[in-house]
Amino acid sequence: MASHLQGRKVDISFIQTIARNNLINLLEKCPGTKAIVWDSCLAGPVGLVAQYSILSEHQVTKMFPLRPQPLPENDVTHVIFIARPKLELMDYIAHNVHADCKTKSGAKKQYHLFFVPKKSLLCLERLKHSGVLGNVMLIEEFVCELFPFDSDLVSMEIPEVFREYTLENDPTYLYQTAQAIIFLQKLYGPIPRVWGKGAAAKQVWELVVRLQREQNNTEPRKTNQTSCIDKIFLIDRSVDLITPLATQLTYEGLIDEIFGINNSTANFPIHNFLTTEEKNSNTLSEDKKQIILNSGEMLFADIRDKNFNAVGAYLSQQAKAISAQMENIQEKTVQEMKLYVQKLPQLLAKKKALAHHTAIAECIKEVTDSYEFLDTLQTEQEFLNCIDVDKSSPYIEDLICQQKPLVQVLRLICLQSLTCSGLKPKVLECYKKELVHTYGLKALLAVTKLEKVGLLKSQSGARQYTVLRKTLRLTMEDTSEMNPTDISYVHSVYAPLSIRLAEQVTKNGGWKQLQDVMGLLPGPSLDESPLVPNSLLNTESADGTSVVLVFFIGGCTFAEISALRFLSQLEDSNVEFVIGTTKLINGTTFLKSIIESY
Amino acid sequence: MFIMQSMDDEKSHMRDSFLSSATEAYRKGRKDLYASMCDEALKLVRYQREIEETLNSRNQFQHKSLHETFKLLLERQEYKLADKLKNDFKMSDKRYFWLKIEHMAQTEDWQELEKF
Numbered sequence: 001m002a003s004h005l006q007g008r009k010v011d012i013s014f015i016q017t018i019a020r021n022n023l024i025n026l027l028e029k030c031p032g033t034k035a036i037v038w039d040s041c042l043a044g045p046v047g048l049v050a051q052y053s054i055l056s057e058h059q060v061t062k063m064f065p066l067r068p069q070p071l072p073e074n075d076v077t078h079v080i081f082i083a084r085p086k087l088e089l090m091d092y093i094a095h096n097v098h099a100d101c102k103t104k105s106g107a108k109k110q111y112h113l114f115f116v117p118k119k120s121l122l123c124l125e126r127l128k129h130s131g132v133l134g135n136v137m138l139i140e141e142f143v144c145e146l147f148p149f150d151s152d153l154v155s156m157e158i159p160e161v162f163r164e165y166t167l168e169n170d171p172t173y174l175y176q177t178a179q180a181i182i183f184l185q186k187l188y189g190p191i192p193r194v195w196g197k198g199a200a201a202k203q204v205w206e207l208v209v210r211l212q213r214e215q216n217n218t219e220p221r222k223t224n225q226t227s228c229i230d231k232i233f234l235i236d237r238s239v240d241l242i243t244p245l246a247t248q249l250t251y252e253g254l255i256d257e258i259f260g261i262n263n264s265t266a267n268f269p270i271h272n273f274l275t276t277e278e279k280n281s282n283t284l285s286e287d288k289k290q291i292i293l294n295s296g297e298m299l300f301a302d303i304r305d306k307n308f309n310a311v312g313a314y315l316s317q318q319a320k321a322i323s324a325q326m327e328n329i330q331e332k333t334v335q336e337m338k339l340y341v342q343k344l345p346q347l348l349a350k351k352k353a354l355a356h357h358t359a360i361a362e363c364i365k366e367v368t369d370s371y372e373f374l375d376t377l378q379t380e381q382e383f384l385n386c387i388d389v390d391k392s393s394p395y396i397e398d399l400i401c402q403q404k405p406l407v408q409v410l411r412l413i414c415l416q417s418l419t420c421s422g423l424k425p426k427v428l429e430c431y432k433k434e435l436v437h438t439y440g441l442k443a444l445l446a447v448t449k450l451e452k453v454g455l456l457k458s459q460s461g462a463r464q465y466t467v468l469r470k471t472l473r474l475t476m477e478d479t480s481e482m483n484p485t486d487i488s489y490v491h492s493v494y495a496p497l498s499i500r501l502a503e504q505v506t507k508n509g510g511w512k513q514l515q516d517v518m519g520l521l522p523g524p525s526l527d528e529s530p531l532v533p534n535s536l537l538n539t540e541s542a543d544g545t546s547v548v549l550v551f552f553i554g555g556c557t558f559a560e561i562s563a564l565r566f567l568s569q570l571e572d573s574n575v576e577f578v579i580g581t582t583k584l585i586n587g588t589t590f591l592k593s594i595i596e597s598y
Numbered sequence: 599m600f601i602m603q604s605m606d607d608e609k610s611h612m613r614d615s616f617l618s619s620a621t622e623a624y625r626k627g628r629k630d631l632y633a634s635m636c637d638e639a640l641k642l643v644r645y646q647r648e649i650e651e652t653l654n655s656r657n658q659f660q661h662k663s664l665h666e667t668f669k670l671l672l673e674r675q676e677y678k679l680a681d682k683l684k685n686d687f688k689m690s691d692k693r694y695f696w697l698k699i700e701h702m703a704q705t706e707d708w709q710e711l712e713k714f
Contacts, residue, residue, distance in 0.1 A: 397692055398692075398696070400693075401665075401692055401693045401696035401697070402696060402700075403665060403666075429631055432631065432635070433631075433635070434693070436635050436638075436639075436663070436664075437663065437664045437665055437693065438663055438664070438665040438693075439663055439665075440639075440663035440664075440666075441635070441636070441639050444632065444635060
């Protein structure tokens, strides 16, 4: 059932089972029919742990999104709100409960509230204040720190982490991140080696150590789990702001850039998926096609990490292979025939998957062939190669004058600012003026926020990026997109800085050879080996590979994940990566999470 | 910075005072660029009100940026007013040309475009 989560040394399906059991236990506390009201940013991720079929086994008959409007008419005995501890959501809940009490069936109903992952006093106060705390029977915590995405990927799905920490100096989410890491250690054993870079990374690890000490004092250590994870590498997003801004060019990355992937599903315009007959019939009401994307599907597992230019060739090759298999049936013996029939369902499934991905690839190609996409890409690559970064870019000016989406423009400006280690004051001023002329003063608010976070700044002294580019080989000229030899294939020219660090650290076993470079990056670095009882140590497994957990605080992109997967597949590599992140991001969602005010 | 938020609420009758206090705050904080931008925004709001009166169209120009205002003027074929706007607000030539060309293409005024 959860086949896409298993099959690695670290079995991610544990996380799914635990979270699911937690939820079911909570649901069983309320016997009878139930309606669940979801905080809209949770419904998707929780779907990764417990599908609707499981919920309906436990008498969940209705599901609603949590909105300011009152609930639709319903006749269940329990109404369960599942929400993040956020104040504005409490107001919605209070409003909903009030309105629902007054309906005919309201008197018999019971209301419950489950917080994910923690209760918050502030929220309870807020409920008391609006006078509904008495109506809410059960207030529980649905502990689910991490949502399982794939056999090597877990995410906390909190988009605000970076914003809260850097913009508002609020470390609440770092505490939650630390909790998540502790949870992982409980499950997979203590981690004997730690590296980290960036202020947030350091703070998270200090919290982990302290919280663990507290826990060990209260309850004697009883885990005798041997360590499944050998090393952990914590990276603060503010160490590498460049990577999320560059356009991802892997298959999965492009799907995310263009259509957006949420909780492993993406929506595509439907017209590419229909055969001509279906197109003519016009009976379909939906105009979106939803597809689940995870490594449970063999074909997608094969192509998700490839550069998009290599995907087309691979797909057509697969298509040929399948049709070859399906065609020569005539010359087969009965034995062979039997085998063939056994394989048939598999083949058909594969054929269907192939059709889907060909359609997706066509959708992407429409975009990647457009002049706009190519021009943007070219500008990005010039910046990354430090060409013309000092001048105000005419392309950006054109974009502003054409009133392209604000985020798209800011993304390029930020990239320029980062690659030249701060824009010249004059250039920055000029951009600001143009931005305000086109988008009004709201652009100024956005710019102010970006400056505070460090994505935009005016030039000051040292040129970190030019040095980093050389020492870490961040840009490579001649990488093959078909048969990549270096991680820079994920952005075609540029190798993600964060992953270069991970590469160096795991190869050399530490920072030693990187000392000069580390000084150029913001924040302290972390290098520790916590004491772990020898009995728990994983005596280097037979094949000599070690498992490294790379945890991104503030989000990571699909391209970075692809790059890590690529590294572990290299011939001389002996590491297996598990990736943890606070949220899966791309440049656009990343900037939006910073700019948008709420 | 606090005033940015109050200004963002855009309560229409209060906008002028918010904007001018924002300008003040920026000037105190020695951010001349921002101060002048706020000043300009204020000027724009007043200008928009003026246009609305002369063109007798209520609430069509408010809450629009300079760019959008200009575009709207072009759409209503108020070329003189548009040119005046350009000069008053020191609009960059590039933007001016882009807007002009875009407008001509939209109205399919190919002859005019040829001359341009």
